[in-house]
Amino acid sequence: MSVFQVALKKVVDDSYEIETGFHLEDKLMEDLKKGLAGNIKKYAVITDSTVQKLYAEKICNLLQETGYQANLFVFPAGEKSKTRETKEFIEDSMLEQGYRRDCCIIAVGGGVVTDLAGFVAGTFGRGVPFINYATTLLAAADASVGGKTAVDTPLATNLIGLFNQPQKVYIDIAAWKTLPERQLKSGMAETIKHACMADHSFFYYLKDNMEKIMKIDQASCEYIAEMNCKIKYQVVEKDEKESGLREILNLGHTVGRAIETVSDYQLLHGEALSIGMTAQVKLAVKLGFMTEKEAEEVISLLQMADLPTAIPEYIDREELVKKLYTDKKVRDGKLRFVLQKGIGNIVEFEEGVYATPIAEEMAREIILGLP
């Protein structure tokens, strides 16, 4: 019997920049010419059927004009495309077009595109570099920091994937103007969640500037894009040492994700999250972590962004409770919730524990009691 030691300790630097601005296509080309992706000459632009005409074709053309090889890989827009089948389709298309290990992927689009393209990049040729060109508020709030990539399967959301950091993230606020109003509002839900969770004064900034933001005012949009990155980054960075903190990003998501599924994706992610946030503040009031007035302020901010705070008629509330409590995450009949503490804070139940088990009866009471 013998033991052989494989020593693989090393310093890894996955640092990257997030650049926020209006129309960043030319900046992307400049960065590439300056070596953002090393010596790579082949680019795979991955996008969905909505963003294709709006942004991705332009970026693909610019790449070709700059002298690179570039091809467009397009899948149907929507959360339902975030599957292993779509990943396979993109991989096969890339292989057919002669892409091998010496390429770079550019994801152009919202959260579904960046999640999926980041995952493709992580396993294509055992990992090729990728760049995120985020065109939605949701992608700016959610997908630009943290390195989470994934697909859904019939049995689980976001459970097949990997952590993969991009070379750089571009947040093009001009693209928000091309968003259907409903998508823009949906994106605000994650921004409001960030404020509720971590920044009291940012919450009131949103309250004071909601109208300007909804009109894509340059200064306020740049500010919220930056604040989203900053808040999420602080959590993710601390979580490297203090595992568990990252869980606070799930604020409002316990009920939110269940509603999203039960609605069969008729509700957008942010809309479902908004209802989940409403349930969460009601629960926080019940458990004494928020005042009625604070809860009302959160609900009113969600309503200012024209987000739903009531459960749609077509959703069976009992089915929703059942969905929550048959989830695999439920232990001993109790589901764990992250809860808001006042405005701009999170309840820490014990040292390093940011979620508390809630029994089915209490969750049912809250859900049945929602408007």
Added chain:
Amino acid sequence: MSVFQVALKKVVDDSYEIETGFHLEDKLMEDLKKGLAGNIKKYAVITDSTVQKLYAEKICNLLQETGYQANLFVFPAGEKSKTRETKEFIEDSMLEQGYRRDCCIIAVGGGVVTDLAGFVAGTFGRGVPFINYATTLLAAADASVGGKTAVDTPLATNLIGLFNQPQKVYIDIAAWKTLPERQLKSGMAETIKHACMADHSFFYYLKDNMEKIMKIDQASCEYIAEMNCKIKYQVVEKDEKESGLREILNLGHTVGRAIETVSDYQLLHGEALSIGMTAQVKLAVKLGFMTEKEAEEVISLLQMADLPTAIPEYIDREELVKKLYTDKKVRDGKLRFVLQKGIGNIVEFEEGVYATPIAEEMAREIILGLP
């Protein structure tokens, strides 16, 4: 316009142990009880239809007896199972059985099992720990060091996957006794490749002890298992700094892989590699890097292991040449070969360059000239 810096520089320690011995199932249980996989209580044992009865069921039972939850996930034996479809099947089966992020995967089998299970582990729940229990000589020689995991697609071999290091590797030499003789011989090809590439005296050790090895003599088998790890580890470790060195592991594989494909996997990987090694030494002689006598010694060692050194009748040699030179790796009509220098060394063509372009006419001459 604003730029936000995400700093993600950190020290990563992926070090692990490779333990070689006879019957290591109990040692695995001991290690788990001592915390090899942390606090994990759920184990997914992934194996193929051949190894299932021989080893995997036993390990699964031992896990249950030790008080862990354990389930067996079995796919049909053979290289043809190394696909995205099999990966998906395992993922869905694991999800159905309630596996989520808090599990550990144990791969029990040869190279196909460890490649596939390591890839599943890398993306299940965005990465769960895994342990390799290698039951073949080939897995010991090839899959235990380097962290390469992957699947094949219709258009490319090993191109979808990731680098993923196990928690520990067990090389159970007792399992080699259960191998069909043809599999054992096939595994010797990678061992001989390692000797040819990096260790003159190991080459002669193999020559002097081939008969004992083939009878699974304990001391000599432990020695070759250890030497395989050592040689491969040195290459992989140096490659961390000196990118490109790793390419020398492709010795004999350029022709080998093409023959494997053209034979439609009638030839085992090691058998195809053995023919590839024969082609490679002939080429090295032609280019003046080896003497005729040295080449004969290599061919005779392959034959001592009862490995093929001639191209089977059923393979169309012109098709083989065509297959080689229509591969995407071919640039300007030339394919790059790694070549042996004497016995126990590799040709370094320029500083850090270990492969040289060979024109189609020369490769054809060598291939048509093989027995």
